[in-house]
Amino acid sequence: MPAAPIFNPQPQIERIALANGQHCLVIDDAVTEPERFVAFAAAQGAAFRDVDFNAYPGTYLLSPADVAAALNEFFVQHLRRHFDARRVLDMHCRFSMVTRRPEELRPPQWFCHRDNLSGPPDQSIQASVLYLFRDPGLGGTSFYEALVPPAEIDALNRDAFTLDVAEFSRKWGLSAGYMTGSNHLFRRIGSIAARWNRLIFYDGSILHSGDIVAPERLNADPEQGRLTFNSFFTCRRHMA
Helix, strand or coil, X not given: CCCCCCECCCCCEEEEECCCCCEEEEECCCECCHHHHHHHHHHCHHHXXXXXXXXXXXXXXXXXXXXXXXXXXXXXXXXXXXCCCCEEEEEEEEEEEECCCHHHCCHHHCCCECCCCCCCCCEEEEEEEEEXXXXXXXXXXXXXXXXXCHHHHHHHHHHHHHCCHHHHHHHHCCCCCCCCCCCCCEEEEEEECCCCCXXXXXXXXXXXXXXXXXXXXXXXXXXXXXXXXXXXEEEECCCC
């Protein structure tokens, strides 16, 4: 990677409204040389590791520190004002690849999720995804809202990590596979298509999931698979 990765100095930010009143920000042509991101990931292909710290269904590679610093600066300069985000307290990012077959998924990977299930009330989390693949059929990102009370969603999440697969499936009426649309628990409120060098930002409290509609096309090769650059910004909220 270059010593100072260059994000578009004059990004055109499109605000996409979601059906629940929230929004997703979309920036096309976000990186001036996206091929260098892919080349770096490909060169480090053997260093990708299975995700074992959350429910992401694939592998990851930590970002070089200079890349994270450049994106953090980009967020502060261009995106932070669009969210309930007063000051960045923590930020981390990584290359990610969805690689698991539907039948390999664990229950927490069968439905949408939030990025900030816990944390102090005076903090917010924003997330971003940079799509680094040219095949839009590998899937973008959809957003959801719950159709059942919060207590039921809490129970769903607990059971996903504690019940065995068969019991969880019977209790909640879900089966192994990627979520690609509304069901009896969640309603899709918006969707962003994947596009080469497209960068999206959204509030991490919004339920969301990758649109893996053609899992047979997933590939562990960074030059052919669903390579993304995922980032998370923990921020202090604005004072009331």
